[in-house]
Amino acid sequence: MSASVGQPACIELRLESIAHLFDPFDPFPLPSRDLAKGAEDFITGWARELPHDAPIEIVIHLPRSEAESDAAKGLQDAIARHFAYRAERVGGDVHELFRVGRLSLAIGLAVLVLCVAGGRILIGAFGDTPLTRVLAEGLSILGWVANWRPIEIFLYDWWPLLQRRRLLQRIAGSPVSIQQY
Structure with a gap:
Protein backbone atom coordinates (compact mmCIF):
# COMPACT_ATOMS: atom_id res chain seq x y z
CA MET A 1 0.00 0.00 0.00
CA SER A 2 2.56 2.46 -1.16
CA ALA A 3 3.18 4.64 -4.15
CA SER A 4 6.18 5.83 -6.07
CA VAL A 5 6.18 9.21 -7.77
CA GLY A 6 3.31 9.47 -10.27
CA GLN A 7 2.02 6.01 -9.38
CA PRO A 8 -1.30 5.67 -7.58
CA ALA A 9 -1.15 4.48 -4.00
CA CYS A 10 -3.13 1.25 -3.73
CA ILE A 11 -5.50 0.36 -0.95
CA GLU A 12 -6.16 -3.35 -1.29
CA LEU A 13 -9.03 -5.34 0.17
CA ARG A 14 -9.40 -9.10 -0.10
CA LEU A 15 -12.97 -10.26 0.33
CA GLU A 16 -14.76 -13.59 0.09
CA SER A 17 -17.97 -11.83 -0.90
CA ILE A 18 -19.01 -8.36 -2.02
CA ALA A 19 -21.60 -8.46 0.76
CA HIS A 20 -18.76 -8.14 3.31
CA LEU A 21 -18.07 -4.66 1.98
CA PHE A 22 -21.57 -3.36 2.74
CA ASP A 23 -23.63 -2.72 5.85
CA PRO A 24 -25.86 -5.78 6.32
CA PHE A 25 -28.57 -3.66 7.97
CA ASP A 26 -28.88 -1.23 5.07
CA PRO A 27 -31.96 -2.29 3.08
CA PHE A 28 -31.10 -0.34 -0.07
CA PRO A 29 -29.63 -2.02 -3.15
CA LEU A 30 -26.33 -1.08 -4.75
CA PRO A 31 -25.09 1.59 -5.44
CA SER A 32 -26.94 3.49 -2.67
CA ARG A 33 -26.06 1.02 0.03
CA ASP A 34 -23.72 2.13 2.82
CA LEU A 35 -20.34 0.53 3.28
CA ALA A 36 -19.83 -1.52 6.42
CA LYS A 37 -18.21 0.49 9.22
CA GLY A 38 -15.17 -1.79 9.22
CA ALA A 39 -14.67 -1.41 5.46
CA GLU A 40 -15.01 2.37 5.65
CA ASP A 41 -12.58 2.56 8.57
CA PHE A 42 -10.09 0.31 6.77
CA ILE A 43 -10.16 2.40 3.59
CA THR A 44 -10.00 5.78 5.36
CA GLY A 45 -7.32 4.54 7.74
CA TRP A 46 -5.05 3.50 4.89
CA ALA A 47 -5.84 6.61 2.85
CA ARG A 48 -4.86 8.78 5.82
CA GLU A 49 -1.44 7.08 5.90
CA LEU A 50 -0.73 7.63 2.21
CA PRO A 51 1.09 10.68 0.83
CA HIS A 52 -1.37 13.57 0.40
CA ASP A 53 -0.28 14.27 -3.17
CA ALA A 54 -0.42 10.67 -4.39
CA PRO A 55 -3.51 9.52 -6.28
CA ILE A 56 -5.36 6.66 -4.62
CA GLU A 57 -6.55 3.47 -6.26
CA ILE A 58 -8.75 0.97 -4.46
CA VAL A 59 -8.14 -2.63 -5.49
CA ILE A 60 -10.66 -5.24 -4.37
CA HIS A 61 -9.65 -8.89 -4.64
CA LEU A 62 -12.65 -11.20 -5.07
CA PRO A 63 -13.27 -14.83 -6.01
CA ARG A 64 -13.99 -15.30 -9.72
CA SER A 65 -17.76 -15.76 -9.25
CA GLU A 66 -18.01 -12.54 -7.22
CA ALA A 67 -15.68 -10.57 -9.49
CA GLU A 68 -17.82 -11.36 -12.54
CA SER A 69 -21.14 -10.52 -10.87
CA ASP A 70 -23.32 -7.50 -11.64
CA ALA A 71 -22.70 -6.22 -8.11
CA ALA A 72 -18.96 -6.06 -8.81
CA LYS A 73 -19.60 -3.82 -11.82
CA GLY A 74 -21.34 -1.31 -9.52
CA LEU A 75 -18.60 -1.14 -6.89
CA GLN A 76 -16.92 1.96 -8.36
CA ASP A 77 -20.18 3.90 -8.20
CA ALA A 78 -21.16 2.53 -4.78
CA ILE A 79 -17.83 3.42 -3.18
CA ALA A 80 -17.71 6.85 -4.85
CA ARG A 81 -21.26 7.65 -3.69
CA HIS A 82 -20.59 6.48 -0.16
CA PHE A 83 -17.48 8.59 0.34
CA ALA A 84 -18.94 11.60 -1.50
CA TYR A 85 -21.94 11.44 0.84
CA ARG A 86 -19.65 11.21 3.87
CA ALA A 87 -17.66 14.21 2.62
CA GLU A 88 -20.89 16.15 2.17
CA ARG A 89 -21.91 15.29 5.74
CA VAL A 90 -18.57 16.49 7.09
CA GLY A 91 -19.03 19.70 5.08
CA GLY A 92 -22.36 20.11 6.87
CA ASP A 93 -20.58 19.56 10.18
CA VAL A 94 -18.19 22.42 9.31
CA HIS A 95 -21.10 24.74 8.56
CA GLU A 96 -22.80 23.72 11.82
CA LEU A 97 -19.58 24.28 13.75
CA PHE A 98 -19.24 27.80 12.33
CA ARG A 99 -22.89 28.50 13.17
CA VAL A 100 -22.26 27.44 16.76
CA LEU A 112 -17.24 40.44 27.92
CA VAL A 113 -18.90 43.84 27.48
CA LEU A 114 -21.09 43.27 30.55
CA CYS A 115 -18.14 42.11 32.66
CA VAL A 116 -15.89 45.03 31.67
CA ALA A 117 -18.74 47.50 32.21
CA GLY A 118 -19.59 45.81 35.52
CA GLY A 119 -15.98 46.14 36.65
CA ARG A 120 -15.92 49.84 35.82
CA ILE A 121 -19.27 50.39 37.52
CA LEU A 122 -17.96 48.53 40.57
CA ILE A 123 -14.87 50.74 40.78
CA GLY A 124 -16.97 53.86 40.15
CA ALA A 125 -19.51 52.96 42.83
CA PHE A 126 -17.16 51.73 45.58
CA GLY A 127 -13.93 53.55 44.75
CA ASP A 128 -10.61 52.31 43.47
CA THR A 129 -9.66 50.02 46.35
CA PRO A 130 -7.61 46.82 46.16
CA LEU A 131 -10.78 44.75 46.67
CA THR A 132 -12.74 46.50 43.89
CA ARG A 133 -9.74 46.21 41.55
CA VAL A 134 -9.52 42.45 42.24
CA LEU A 135 -13.27 42.07 41.65
CA ALA A 136 -13.11 44.18 38.45
CA GLU A 137 -10.16 42.11 37.16
CA GLY A 138 -12.06 38.93 38.05
CA LEU A 139 -15.01 40.14 35.99
CA SER A 140 -12.68 41.01 33.12
CA ILE A 141 -11.13 37.52 33.24
CA LEU A 142 -14.62 35.98 33.31
CA GLY A 143 -15.49 37.98 30.20
CA TRP A 144 -12.44 36.68 28.34
CA VAL A 145 -13.06 33.11 29.49
CA ALA A 146 -16.57 33.40 28.01
CA ASN A 147 -14.83 33.85 24.64
CA TRP A 148 -12.65 30.75 25.00
CA ARG A 149 -14.98 28.43 23.07
CA PRO A 150 -15.58 30.68 20.03
CA ILE A 151 -11.85 31.36 19.80
CA GLU A 152 -11.18 27.62 19.98
CA ILE A 153 -13.74 26.97 17.23
CA PHE A 154 -12.45 29.64 14.86
CA LEU A 155 -8.76 28.90 15.42
CA TYR A 156 -8.57 25.12 15.83
CA ASP A 157 -11.71 22.99 15.64
CA TRP A 158 -12.52 23.37 11.96
CA TRP A 159 -9.14 22.28 10.53
CA PRO A 160 -9.51 18.55 11.31
CA LEU A 161 -12.99 18.56 9.77
CA LEU A 162 -11.72 20.13 6.54
CA GLN A 163 -8.86 17.63 6.41
CA ARG A 164 -11.32 14.76 6.85
CA ARG A 165 -13.59 16.18 4.13
CA ARG A 166 -10.63 16.45 1.72
CA LEU A 167 -9.63 12.87 2.50
CA LEU A 168 -13.17 11.59 1.89
CA GLN A 169 -13.40 13.55 -1.38
CA ARG A 170 -10.07 12.10 -2.43
CA ILE A 171 -11.30 8.57 -1.74
CA ALA A 172 -14.60 9.29 -3.54
CA GLY A 173 -12.66 10.26 -6.66
CA SER A 174 -10.45 7.18 -6.56
CA PRO A 175 -10.73 4.51 -9.23
CA VAL A 176 -11.82 1.08 -8.02
CA SER A 177 -10.54 -2.03 -9.74
CA ILE A 178 -11.52 -5.65 -9.22
CA GLN A 179 -9.01 -8.46 -9.32
CA GLN A 180 -9.87 -12.14 -9.24
CA TYR A 181 -8.16 -14.66 -7.06
Missing part, protein backbone atom coordinates in the same frame (compact mmCIF):
# COMPACT_ATOMS: atom_id res chain seq x y z
CA GLY A 101 -19.05 29.50 16.72
CA ARG A 102 -20.88 32.64 15.61
CA LEU A 103 -23.54 32.17 18.29
CA SER A 104 -20.87 31.48 20.92
CA LEU A 105 -18.94 34.55 19.81
CA ALA A 106 -22.03 36.76 20.11
CA ILE A 107 -22.70 35.44 23.61
CA GLY A 108 -19.03 35.69 24.57
CA LEU A 109 -18.69 39.29 23.39
CA ALA A 110 -21.90 40.26 25.19
CA VAL A 111 -20.59 38.68 28.40
Whole structure:
Protein backbone atom coordinates (compact mmCIF):
# COMPACT_ATOMS: atom_id res chain seq x y z
CA MET A 1 0.00 0.00 0.00
CA SER A 2 2.56 2.46 -1.16
CA ALA A 3 3.18 4.64 -4.15
CA SER A 4 6.18 5.83 -6.07
CA VAL A 5 6.18 9.21 -7.77
CA GLY A 6 3.31 9.47 -10.27
CA GLN A 7 2.02 6.01 -9.38
CA PRO A 8 -1.30 5.67 -7.58
CA ALA A 9 -1.15 4.48 -4.00
CA CYS A 10 -3.13 1.25 -3.73
CA ILE A 11 -5.50 0.36 -0.95
CA GLU A 12 -6.16 -3.35 -1.29
CA LEU A 13 -9.03 -5.34 0.17
CA ARG A 14 -9.40 -9.10 -0.10
CA LEU A 15 -12.97 -10.26 0.33
CA GLU A 16 -14.76 -13.59 0.09
CA SER A 17 -17.97 -11.83 -0.90
CA ILE A 18 -19.01 -8.36 -2.02
CA ALA A 19 -21.60 -8.46 0.76
CA HIS A 20 -18.76 -8.14 3.31
CA LEU A 21 -18.07 -4.66 1.98
CA PHE A 22 -21.57 -3.36 2.74
CA ASP A 23 -23.63 -2.72 5.85
CA PRO A 24 -25.86 -5.78 6.32
CA PHE A 25 -28.57 -3.66 7.97
CA ASP A 26 -28.88 -1.23 5.07
CA PRO A 27 -31.96 -2.29 3.08
CA PHE A 28 -31.10 -0.34 -0.07
CA PRO A 29 -29.63 -2.02 -3.15
CA LEU A 30 -26.33 -1.08 -4.75
CA PRO A 31 -25.09 1.59 -5.44
CA SER A 32 -26.94 3.49 -2.67
CA ARG A 33 -26.06 1.02 0.03
CA ASP A 34 -23.72 2.13 2.82
CA LEU A 35 -20.34 0.53 3.28
CA ALA A 36 -19.83 -1.52 6.42
CA LYS A 37 -18.21 0.49 9.22
CA GLY A 38 -15.17 -1.79 9.22
CA ALA A 39 -14.67 -1.41 5.46
CA GLU A 40 -15.01 2.37 5.65
CA ASP A 41 -12.58 2.56 8.57
CA PHE A 42 -10.09 0.31 6.77
CA ILE A 43 -10.16 2.40 3.59
CA THR A 44 -10.00 5.78 5.36
CA GLY A 45 -7.32 4.54 7.74
CA TRP A 46 -5.05 3.50 4.89
CA ALA A 47 -5.84 6.61 2.85
CA ARG A 48 -4.86 8.78 5.82
CA GLU A 49 -1.44 7.08 5.90
CA LEU A 50 -0.73 7.63 2.21
CA PRO A 51 1.09 10.68 0.83
CA HIS A 52 -1.37 13.57 0.40
CA ASP A 53 -0.28 14.27 -3.17
CA ALA A 54 -0.42 10.67 -4.39
CA PRO A 55 -3.51 9.52 -6.28
CA ILE A 56 -5.36 6.66 -4.62
CA GLU A 57 -6.55 3.47 -6.26
CA ILE A 58 -8.75 0.97 -4.46
CA VAL A 59 -8.14 -2.63 -5.49
CA ILE A 60 -10.66 -5.24 -4.37
CA HIS A 61 -9.65 -8.89 -4.64
CA LEU A 62 -12.65 -11.20 -5.07
CA PRO A 63 -13.27 -14.83 -6.01
CA ARG A 64 -13.99 -15.30 -9.72
CA SER A 65 -17.76 -15.76 -9.25
CA GLU A 66 -18.01 -12.54 -7.22
CA ALA A 67 -15.68 -10.57 -9.49
CA GLU A 68 -17.82 -11.36 -12.54
CA SER A 69 -21.14 -10.52 -10.87
CA ASP A 70 -23.32 -7.50 -11.64
CA ALA A 71 -22.70 -6.22 -8.11
CA ALA A 72 -18.96 -6.06 -8.81
CA LYS A 73 -19.60 -3.82 -11.82
CA GLY A 74 -21.34 -1.31 -9.52
CA LEU A 75 -18.60 -1.14 -6.89
CA GLN A 76 -16.92 1.96 -8.36
CA ASP A 77 -20.18 3.90 -8.20
CA ALA A 78 -21.16 2.53 -4.78
CA ILE A 79 -17.83 3.42 -3.18
CA ALA A 80 -17.71 6.85 -4.85
CA ARG A 81 -21.26 7.65 -3.69
CA HIS A 82 -20.59 6.48 -0.16
CA PHE A 83 -17.48 8.59 0.34
CA ALA A 84 -18.94 11.60 -1.50
CA TYR A 85 -21.94 11.44 0.84
CA ARG A 86 -19.65 11.21 3.87
CA ALA A 87 -17.66 14.21 2.62
CA GLU A 88 -20.89 16.15 2.17
CA ARG A 89 -21.91 15.29 5.74
CA VAL A 90 -18.57 16.49 7.09
CA GLY A 91 -19.03 19.70 5.08
CA GLY A 92 -22.36 20.11 6.87
CA ASP A 93 -20.58 19.56 10.18
CA VAL A 94 -18.19 22.42 9.31
CA HIS A 95 -21.10 24.74 8.56
CA GLU A 96 -22.80 23.72 11.82
CA LEU A 97 -19.58 24.28 13.75
CA PHE A 98 -19.24 27.80 12.33
CA ARG A 99 -22.89 28.50 13.17
CA VAL A 100 -22.26 27.44 16.76
CA GLY A 101 -19.05 29.50 16.72
CA ARG A 102 -20.88 32.64 15.61
CA LEU A 103 -23.54 32.17 18.29
CA SER A 104 -20.87 31.48 20.92
CA LEU A 105 -18.94 34.55 19.81
CA ALA A 106 -22.03 36.76 20.11
CA ILE A 107 -22.70 35.44 23.61
CA GLY A 108 -19.03 35.69 24.57
CA LEU A 109 -18.69 39.29 23.39
CA ALA A 110 -21.90 40.26 25.19
CA VAL A 111 -20.59 38.68 28.40
CA LEU A 112 -17.24 40.44 27.92
CA VAL A 113 -18.90 43.84 27.48
CA LEU A 114 -21.09 43.27 30.55
CA CYS A 115 -18.14 42.11 32.66
CA VAL A 116 -15.89 45.03 31.67
CA ALA A 117 -18.74 47.50 32.21
CA GLY A 118 -19.59 45.81 35.52
CA GLY A 119 -15.98 46.14 36.65
CA ARG A 120 -15.92 49.84 35.82
CA ILE A 121 -19.27 50.39 37.52
CA LEU A 122 -17.96 48.53 40.57
CA ILE A 123 -14.87 50.74 40.78
CA GLY A 124 -16.97 53.86 40.15
CA ALA A 125 -19.51 52.96 42.83
CA PHE A 126 -17.16 51.73 45.58
CA GLY A 127 -13.93 53.55 44.75
CA ASP A 128 -10.61 52.31 43.47
CA THR A 129 -9.66 50.02 46.35
CA PRO A 130 -7.61 46.82 46.16
CA LEU A 131 -10.78 44.75 46.67
CA THR A 132 -12.74 46.50 43.89
CA ARG A 133 -9.74 46.21 41.55
CA VAL A 134 -9.52 42.45 42.24
CA LEU A 135 -13.27 42.07 41.65
CA ALA A 136 -13.11 44.18 38.45
CA GLU A 137 -10.16 42.11 37.16
CA GLY A 138 -12.06 38.93 38.05
CA LEU A 139 -15.01 40.14 35.99
CA SER A 140 -12.68 41.01 33.12
CA ILE A 141 -11.13 37.52 33.24
CA LEU A 142 -14.62 35.98 33.31
CA GLY A 143 -15.49 37.98 30.20
CA TRP A 144 -12.44 36.68 28.34
CA VAL A 145 -13.06 33.11 29.49
CA ALA A 146 -16.57 33.40 28.01
CA ASN A 147 -14.83 33.85 24.64
CA TRP A 148 -12.65 30.75 25.00
CA ARG A 149 -14.98 28.43 23.07
CA PRO A 150 -15.58 30.68 20.03
CA ILE A 151 -11.85 31.36 19.80
CA GLU A 152 -11.18 27.62 19.98
CA ILE A 153 -13.74 26.97 17.23
CA PHE A 154 -12.45 29.64 14.86
CA LEU A 155 -8.76 28.90 15.42
CA TYR A 156 -8.57 25.12 15.83
CA ASP A 157 -11.71 22.99 15.64
CA TRP A 158 -12.52 23.37 11.96
CA TRP A 159 -9.14 22.28 10.53
CA PRO A 160 -9.51 18.55 11.31
CA LEU A 161 -12.99 18.56 9.77
CA LEU A 162 -11.72 20.13 6.54
CA GLN A 163 -8.86 17.63 6.41
CA ARG A 164 -11.32 14.76 6.85
CA ARG A 165 -13.59 16.18 4.13
CA ARG A 166 -10.63 16.45 1.72
CA LEU A 167 -9.63 12.87 2.50
CA LEU A 168 -13.17 11.59 1.89
CA GLN A 169 -13.40 13.55 -1.38
CA ARG A 170 -10.07 12.10 -2.43
CA ILE A 171 -11.30 8.57 -1.74
CA ALA A 172 -14.60 9.29 -3.54
CA GLY A 173 -12.66 10.26 -6.66
CA SER A 174 -10.45 7.18 -6.56
CA PRO A 175 -10.73 4.51 -9.23
CA VAL A 176 -11.82 1.08 -8.02
CA SER A 177 -10.54 -2.03 -9.74
CA ILE A 178 -11.52 -5.65 -9.22
CA GLN A 179 -9.01 -8.46 -9.32
CA GLN A 180 -9.87 -12.14 -9.24
CA TYR A 181 -8.16 -14.66 -7.06
